[in-house]
Amino acid sequence: MALVQQIQLQREAGARNRARRLTGSPALRVAGRRLLAIIPVLIGVTFLTFSIMSVLPNDTAQAILGLNATPSAVAALNHTLGLDQPFWQRYWHWLTNVLHGNFGSTVQGASVNHELAVHVPTTLGLLLYALVVSVLLAIIVATLAARRPNGIMDRLSLAVSMLGLSTAPYAFAFLLIIVFAVKLSWFPVLSGPVTGPGSFFKNLTLPACSIGFGLFAIYTRLLRADLVEQMQREDYIVTAKAKGVPPWRVLTRHALRNSTFNLITVIGLNLGGLVGAAAIIETIFQVQGIGNDLLTGISNHDAPLVQGITLVFALVTVAGNLLADLAYAVLDPRIRYGSSSS
Amino acid sequence: MAAPVPDATLATRVPPPLPSLVNGRRLRSRRLGRALRLWVPAGILILLLAMCFLLPLIVKLPSPTSGNIIYNDEPLFSPGHLLGTNVQGVDIFSQLVYGGQVTFEIGAAVTAIGIGIGGTLGVAAAYFGGWVDAVISRVLDILIAFPALVLALVIAEGLGPSEFHVILALSVFGIPAVGRIARGATLTIRGLPYMTAARLAGTRSWRTIARHVLPNIMPGIVTFSLLGIGVVIILEGALDFLGYGIPLPEASWGSMIAQGQQILTAQPEYVLIPSIALLITVVALNTLGDALRERWGVQ
Numbered sequence: 001m002a003l004v005q006q007i008q009l010q011r012e013a014g015a016r017n018r019a020r021r022l023t024g025s026p027a028l029r030v031a032g033r034r035l036l037a038i039i040p041v042l043i044g045v046t047f048l049t050f051s052i053m054s055v056l057p058n059d060t061a062q063a064i065l066g067l068n069a070t071p072s073a074v075a076a077l078n079h080t081l082g083l084d085q086p087f088w089q090r091y092w093h094w095l096t097n098v099l100h101g102n103f104g105s106t107v108q109g110a111s112v113n114h115e116l117a118v119h120v121p122t123t124l125g126l127l128l129y130a131l132v133v134s135v136l137l138a139i140i141v142a143t144l145a146a147r148r149p150n151g152i153m154d155r156l157s158l159a160v161s162m163l164g165l166s167t168a169p170y171a172f173a174f175l176l177i178i179v180f181a182v183k184l185s186w187f188p189v190l191s192g193p194v195t196g197p198g199s200f201f202k203n204l205t206l207p208a209c210s211i212g213f214g215l216f217a218i219y220t221r222l223l224r225a226d227l228v229e230q231m232q233r234e235d236y237i238v239t240a241k242a243k244g245v246p247p248w249r250v251l252t253r254h255a256l257r258n259s260t261f262n263l264i265t266v267i268g269l270n271l272g273g274l275v276g277a278a279a280i281i282e283t284i285f286q287v288q289g290i291g292n293d294l295l296t297g298i299s300n301h302d303a304p305l306v307q308g309i310t311l312v313f314a315l316v317t318v319a320g321n322l323l324a325d326l327a328y329a330v331l332d333p334r335i336r337y338g339s340s341s342s
Numbered sequence: 343m344a345a346p347v348p349d350a351t352l353a354t355r356v357p358p359p360l361p362s363l364v365n366g367r368r369l370r371s372r373r374l375g376r377a378l379r380l381w382v383p384a385g386i387l388i389l390l391l392a393m394c395f396l397l398p399l400i401v402k403l404p405s406p407t408s409g410n411i412i413y414n415d416e417p418l419f420s421p422g423h424l425l426g427t428n429v430q431g432v433d434i435f436s437q438l439v440y441g442g443q444v445t446f447e448i449g450a451a452v453t454a455i456g457i458g459i460g461g462t463l464g465v466a467a468a469y470f471g472g473w474v475d476a477v478i479s480r481v482l483d484i485l486i487a488f489p490a491l492v493l494a495l496v497i498a499e500g501l502g503p504s505e506f507h508v509i510l511a512l513s514v515f516g517i518p519a520v521g522r523i524a525r526g527a528t529l530t531i532r533g534l535p536y537m538t539a540a541r542l543a544g545t546r547s548w549r550t551i552a553r554h555v556l557p558n559i560m561p562g563i564v565t566f567s568l569l570g571i572g573v574v575i576i577l578e579g580a581l582d583f584l585g586y587g588i589p590l591p592e593a594s595w596g597s598m599i600a601q602g603q604q605i606l607t608a609q610p611e612y613v614l615i616p617s618i619a620l621l622i623t624v625v626a627l628n629t630l631g632d633a634l635r636e637r638w639g640v641q
Contacts, residue, residue: 040480049492
């Protein structure tokens with residue numbers, strides 16, 4: 001699903017940008033419009049999270065006071081926390097607080113801001129690690145595959161990427177644990193806290209590989225298809241070949257450069273899908289990141305924590321989409337100057 | 343002055359070889375390859391479906407939910423237990439079969455809901471345009487930016503885990519995905535001559551959609567949905583795995599993996615068996631989707 005959807009998204013983004021026929025400073029104008037479009041999406045996401053979290057039984061006060069608390073004490077605490085107010089008021093209260101940089105406090109009384117400040121870098125580092133490794137590998141493998149379509153490398157890369165596309169990340173994580181943590185003991189089974197570059201690689205390599213394998217498969221397929229198409233269709237490839245540029249150089253210098261831009265767009269649009277993967281993989285490896293927090297937050301009925309984390313993930317998603325659109329406008333001159341690309 | 347160069351020699355593009363020039367044997371083997379790419383995954387899927395839905399009707403399988411603790415931890419291929427038994431003595435093969443039923447049911451239901459609701463929204467957005475499109479697109483944007491997993495977990499936490507709630511939760515993921523595809527596909531055919539002809543002939547909107555739009559966007563949606571079922575199955579396994587999916591003791595592939603996790607080092611086969619089942623199913627679905635896409639020429 002992801003693959004087709006991404007091609008679709010990419011096409012839509014391209015068509016939107018081309019249709020706009022930008023003049024002047026295109027990147028800025030795109031950025032302005034996209035920034036405005038982000039606001040309703042963010043409000044929608046937070047509102048949706050708020051609504052579904054309020055479906056859960058409201059036992060925050062009971063959880064804080066313990067099971068022996070009298071009903072009147074619970075009611076009093078509910079009143080102090082503002083939990084007895086109507087839904088709309090609570091949402092407004094939360095929203096204004098967040099806009100002032102205050103995410104509230106967790107059920108245990110810790111500050112959500114602190115929780116996010118400590119755990120967001122770990123998760124972002126993990127996702128970035130997975131992204132960078134999978135993109136680099138995808139570029140290498142896809143280029144080798146596109147060198148000779150239907151050749152041995154091409155068949156091999158298609159098989160591997162089909163495997164990656166079809167593997168459940170959590171199942172793959174266990175395979176990695178069995179091989180690299182248990183049999184070979186290169187990496188720990190459970191990840192410890194990340195303190196420096198050394199512990200970053202020691203603790204996050206297996207989780208990053210679990211997330212990255214699927215990404216690698218998607219990127220390889222997309223990039224290979226794009227490269228093959230460019231090599232067959234585009235005029236500048238014919239020109240380069242006619243000039244006597246060696247085939248390998250045409251592929252890496254001419255086709256790959258263009259295809260990579262397309263890949264960047266897809267990656268940006270794809271960021272939202274990483275959230276689920278991060279949550280599950282972080283739980284398996286016990287990584288101290290916000291994906292893991294999200295699951296504990298939900299099982300503790302910890303609305304402020306879950307809302308804060310969802311907001312962070314939604315921000316990452318829309319920021320990724322925005323960057324993808326911008327990268328498209330900045331990197332592809334055909335869009336920048338508003339000329340038709342056909 | 344040099345003689346003028348004829349235009350033909352300036353043409354840079356070599357015309358594609360005519361079909362008659364293609365060697366017949368290669369053509370036949372290519373056709374065979376295409377048929378195999380379609381029918382091998384289709385055959386595997388039919389076999390899997392038969393194993394999950396027909397086999398329990400024909401053969402009496404041991405219970406997938408309870409077993410005799412005396413016969414626990416039986417190895418693979420032990421008598422009466424093809425794939426052995428788990429720590430509680432439950433037969434692993436029947437767990438796999440009944441878990442597979444759940445998996446396929448959920449995959450089919452979520453996809454059907456996705457096509458039904460998402461397809462309707464997407465087609466409506468693209469066909470009517472204007473504010474309808476603006477509203478529907480924004481809603482789909484929000485649903486896509488919203489982590490579906492959060493919703494699925496909260497539904498399970500608040501309403502209690504059940505098969506129906508899993509379907510409900512995963513639909514939130516399926517609807518916007520199909521919606522976007524349907525919208526994009528409808529947009530591309532909207533300006534085509536036959537659509538204009540239909541409008542000029544005074545065909546009503548619903549009739550145009552039913553007779554002209556739907557038949558033309560269906561191949562795209564169907565191939566996309568086949569790939570989508572794979573994703574749904576993986577997500578469903580994730581929910582089971584986290585304990586928010588199909589409630590225990592009912593069998594599911596995800597919960598089998600979760601149970602096997604506890605004795606991963608001693609007996610990795612408890613994790614590997616359901617993982618391989620999951621992998622075969624999703625590979626078959628994905629390759630079938632690819633083959634159909636190739637056959638129907640869908641982008």
